[in-house]
Amino acid sequence: xxxxxxxxxxxxxxxxxxxxxxxxxxxxxxxxxxxxxxxxxxxxxxxxxxxxxxxxxxxxxxxxxxxxxxxxxxxxxxxxxxxxxxxxxxxxxxxxxxxxxxxxxxxxxxxxxxxxxxxxxxxxxxxxxxxxxxxxxxxxxxxxxxxxxxxxxxxxxxxxxxxxxxxxxxxxxxxxxxxxxxxxxxxxxxxxxxxxxxxxxxxxxxxxxxxxxxxxxxxxxxxxxxxxxxxxxxxxxxxxxx
Amino acid sequence: xxxxxxxxxxxxxxxxxxxxxxxxxxxxxxxxxxxxxxxxxxxxxxxxxxxxxxxxxxxxxxxxxxxxxxxxxxxxxxxxxxxxxxxxxxxxxxxxxxxxxxxxxxxxxxxxxxxxxxxxxxxxxxxxxxxxxxxxxxxxxxxxxxxxxxxxxxxxxxxxxxxxxxxxxxxxxxxxxxxxxxxxxxxxxxxxxxxxxxxxxxxxxxxxxxxxxxxxxxxxxxxxxxxxxxxxxxxxxxxxxxxxxxxxxxxxxxxxxxxxxxxxxxxxxxxxxxxxxxxxxxxxxxxxxxxxxxxxxxxxxxxxxxxxxxxxxx
Numbered sequence: 001x002x003x004x005x006x007x008x009x010x011x012x013x014x015x016x017x018x019x020x021x022x023x024x025x026x027x028x029x030x031x032x033x034x035x036x037x038x039x040x041x042x043x044x045x046x047x048x049x050x051x052x053x054x055x056x057x058x059x060x061x062x063x064x065x066x067x068x069x070x071x072x073x074x075x076x077x078x079x080x081x082x083x084x085x086x087x088x089x090x091x092x093x094x095x096x097x098x099x100x101x102x103x104x105x106x107x108x109x110x111x112x113x114x115x116x117x118x119x120x121x122x123x124x125x126x127x128x129x130x131x132x133x134x135x136x137x138x139x140x141x142x143x144x145x146x147x148x149x150x151x152x153x154x155x156x157x158x159x160x161x162x163x164x165x166x167x168x169x170x171x172x173x174x175x176x177x178x179x180x181x182x183x184x185x186x187x188x189x190x191x192x193x194x195x196x197x198x199x200x201x202x203x204x205x206x207x208x209x210x211x212x213x214x215x216x217x218x219x220x221x222x223x224x225x226x227x228x229x230x231x232x233x234x235x236x237x238x239x240x241x242x
Numbered sequence: 243x244x245x246x247x248x249x250x251x252x253x254x255x256x257x258x259x260x261x262x263x264x265x266x267x268x269x270x271x272x273x274x275x276x277x278x279x280x281x282x283x284x285x286x287x288x289x290x291x292x293x294x295x296x297x298x299x300x301x302x303x304x305x306x307x308x309x310x311x312x313x314x315x316x317x318x319x320x321x322x323x324x325x326x327x328x329x330x331x332x333x334x335x336x337x338x339x340x341x342x343x344x345x346x347x348x349x350x351x352x353x354x355x356x357x358x359x360x361x362x363x364x365x366x367x368x369x370x371x372x373x374x375x376x377x378x379x380x381x382x383x384x385x386x387x388x389x390x391x392x393x394x395x396x397x398x399x400x401x402x403x404x405x406x407x408x409x410x411x412x413x414x415x416x417x418x419x420x421x422x423x424x425x426x427x428x429x430x431x432x433x434x435x436x437x438x439x440x441x442x443x444x445x446x447x448x449x450x451x452x453x454x455x456x457x458x459x460x461x462x463x464x465x466x467x468x469x470x471x472x473x474x475x476x477x478x479x480x481x482x483x484x485x486x487x488x489x490x491x492x493x494x495x496x497x498x499x500x501x502x503x504x505x506x507x508x509x510x511x512x513x514x515x516x517x518x519x520x521x522x523x524x525x526x527x528x529x530x531x532x533x534x535x536x537x538x539x540x541x542x543x544x545x546x547x548x549x550x551x552x553x554x555x556x
Contacts, residue, residue, distance in 0.1 A: 005344045013332040080326035084389070086294045087322040088345045089314035242294070 003094040010072065010102040020068055025110045028061040032114065036122040051125050054118045055132075056177060058111060059200045062139040063168035065107025066147030069100040070164060073148060074157050082242050096241060100144055107140040108133070127208025131215070135200045138222040142196050143167075145229045152236035171197045193221060243270045244303070245397050245428045246291060251300035253290055253452075260286045261297065262452040268397070268430060273423050275443030276432040277542070283452040284432040285325060288401050291430075292322060305396075318346060321395030323387050325402045329374050335361065335385050336370040339392055346393035353392075360388040364418060380411025387418060398422065399430045404438065416441055436538045446538070450546045463541045470495060470544060472534045473506045473518065478527035480504070491517055496547055502529070507544055 014020065032054055039050040073096060076085050085092055112133045118124035126132040146167055150160040172178060174190055175197050181187050191198040199218045206214035246268040253261035260283050268274055278284050289295045291302060293312030304311045305319060329338050339357040348356055361367045364384040374382050387403055400419070404412045419442050422429060433439060439446055440460055447457040456463060477483060480502045488497045493509040504526075506518055522528055536544075 002345050002347065006341065009330070009333060009337065009341045012337065013330060016332040079328075080324055081328040083289065083292075083294055084322060084324050084328040087292055087317060087320065088342070089317040089347070090345050 001094075002088075002090040003098050006090075006095055007098050007102055010099050011106070013072070014068065014102065014106050020071075020106075021110075024061060024065060024068070024107060025114065028057055028114055029117065032057050032118055032122070036118075048125070050122060054122060054124045055126065055204060056175075056197070056201060058114045058118065059136070059139060059197050059204075060168075060172050060177065061114070062107065062111050062136055062200075063143055063171050063197060064164070065104070065111070065140045066143030066145070066167075067161070067164055068106055069103030069144040070147035070151050070160065072099045072103055074151055074160075077241055078151070078157065086242055093241065096237075100148065104137075104140050104144045107143070108137045111136040111140060125208060127204060131207045132204050135203045135219060135222070138219065138226065139196055139200050142222060142226050142229065145226060145233050149229060149233050149236060152233065152240040171195050175201075194225070196222060196225065199225075243306075244268070245270055245272075245305065246430075247303040248287075248291060249301050249303075251287075251290060251297050251302070253286055253295070253297045260452050261290060263300070264452070264454055266447060266454060266457075268428060270396075270428055271423075271426055271444075273419065273429045273431060273442055273444050275439035275446045276430060276449060277434065277436070277439050277446055277538075278432075278449035279434055282449045284449055285401055286452070287449065288322075288399055288430070288432060292320070292399065318393070319396045321390035321393070321398045323390045323398070323400040323403050325405065327374070327382050327386050329382065329385050329389060331374050334371050334373050335366050335377075335388075338374070338385060338389055342389045343392035348393060356392045356394075360392045363391060363421070364388040365414065378411075380407045380414065383407050383411060383415060384418070387415065391422075395427065397428045397430070401432050402434070403431075404433065404435065412438075436542070440538055448542060448545060455545050456541070460538055463538065464536055467536050467541055467544050470507050470536060470540070471510050472536055472540055473508070473515065474532050474534060475504045475506070475519070475522055475528055476502055476530040477504055477522060478502070478529055480526065482525040484521055484525050487521055488518060491521075494518070496543060498543060505543070507540065 035053050035057065036050055039053060042049045075081060076099060077092075077096060085095065115126060115129065115132055115136065119126060119129065147160070147164045150163040150167075151157065154160050154163070174181060174187060174195055199222045203215050203218035203222065206212070206218060244267055248264050248266045251261050251264040252259070264287060266287075276284050276287070286295070290297050293302075301308065302311050304316045307313070307316060330341065333341065336357060339360055340353065343353045343356055358367070361370050364387055366381065366384055366388065369377065369381065374385060377385065383403060387400070390398060404415050416438060419429060419431065423442070431439075431442065444459065445457060446460055446463060448455050456466075458466070480499055483499055483504050485497050485499065488494055488506060491514050493514050494506060495509065496507040498505045504522060508514060519528065519531070
């Protein structure tokens with residue numbers, strides 16, 4: 001499979017893109033470290049604040065992981081390079097999927113490394129770390145799909161980039177992580193059933209509190225969002241991909 | 243043997259006709275110089291030939307196949323050098339070539355050998371471990387070419403491979419094309435540089451406004467306009483040149499003002515030099531006059547009524 005052969009090179013391109021590493025690893029690493037120092041062992045309502053903040057921080061940066069796949073798909077399929085890619089004797093759709101897969105995997109690995117760092121250095125309680133990484137993987141996948149939907153939906157890539165930022169910042173904002181949101185039915189409904197960062201947090205928190213049913217329900221909602229957005233991405237992609 | 247053939251190809255972008263019933267045959271071992279100003283339809287023609295954009299009418303044949311023309315099997319025999327640089331900036335020159343060689347199905351030692359061979363072919367062996375970001379414009383262009391060579395294509399399409407580079411790098415690229423010809427590669431070479439076509443092409447195809455307006459060897463094309471003569475008159479006030487009145491003179495086929503030079507193409511023996519000079523003298527002040535033998539540029543001017551560089555700023 002010639003498409004699989006290209007994965008090594010996509011990974012090399014990613015590893016060398018230091019801006020991606022800065023955005024998805026260095027910045028959250030520094031923030032996690034600073035906030036952990038500031039929080040110390042402070043508690044609120046019997047909960048260790050460091051636990052909550054660090055879990056949210058790692059999850060929040062997963063919202064932006066989709067920018068990796070988005071950038072590479074744009075470069076390879078929506079710039080002059082598309083002609084070279086199209087001239088090659090391989091299935092370009094499959095090549096697009098492998099690019100997306102590598103971008104998503106990279107985001108998951110960076111998220112897992114961050115989670116590992118918070119556990120080892122700051123003793124953050126993630127409950128079951130394997131489950132948490134699974135939830136991080138769901139978030140990274142959703143983020144990649146959503147960002148690709150933006151890429152396929154608009155003609156100008158910089159608009160797609162802005163939309164992906166709105167997706168990330170919007171989710172954080174609605175979750176009330178920047179400032180408290182009003183107790184409104186619509187906002188509460190969005191946070192309970194749609195907002196990926198809240199779904200991911202609830203899934204991890206429920207597992208941590210041995211509430212496996214709730215954990216699976218939230219993971220299932222994330223999975224449902226992935227399925228719906230994946231179908232939308234496929235439909236838009238078939239229309240826009242060369 | 244015919245490598246590629248386009249028959250009656252029509253391509254529209256909305257109401258705009260990008261390719262207007264194009265017929266083109268490319269035979270084994272040829273270097274076809276596809277010549278035309280920017281916007282003439284050269285790149286559209288190439289992309290249509292490669293199956294990258296759908297066409298509205300006509301048929302394409304590649305390597306004798308009329309069905310599944312753009313199959314992987316046919317793509318395997320072709321190479322494309324894109325007009326823009328399409329190498330991967332984050333990969334080294336060697337890795338770039340390994341990527342393309344691998345996609346073309348080369349494996350193990352064979353792949354390694356071909357990559358080294360391609361690097362040497364374009365003179366980049368000593369820079370194999372560097373990323374294109376550290377390359378000059380000419381080196382990037384050469385890498386862009388090498389990416390299409392590792393699999394030894396039978397048919398290579400080069401879309402303006404020398405745009406925006408220094409004369410030394412251009413010569414290097416033209417030498418590379420010559421070497422490919424010696425190896426028997428069939429090449430479709432598009433450019434708007436007349437001198438490149440005169441140097442390398444075994445056959446020239448002139449395109450303008452989506453149409454093939456003529457084709458033949460350089461000598462054949464020039465011979466076709468041997469019945470014409472070209473007079474260049476240097477004037478002091480080019481803005482005042484009475485172009486329309488000059489065009490109205492008997493025997494005058496075309497008048498073109500380029501800077502302070504008025505170029506007049508007229509039928510041989512029309513005997514209108516006196517009349518031309520009188521008219522120009524009246525309005526613009528003659529500074530100098532010279533007659534030239536026609537070249538490929540004149541062929542283009544005669545057939546299209548404009549100079550090849552006219553379209554560059556489009």
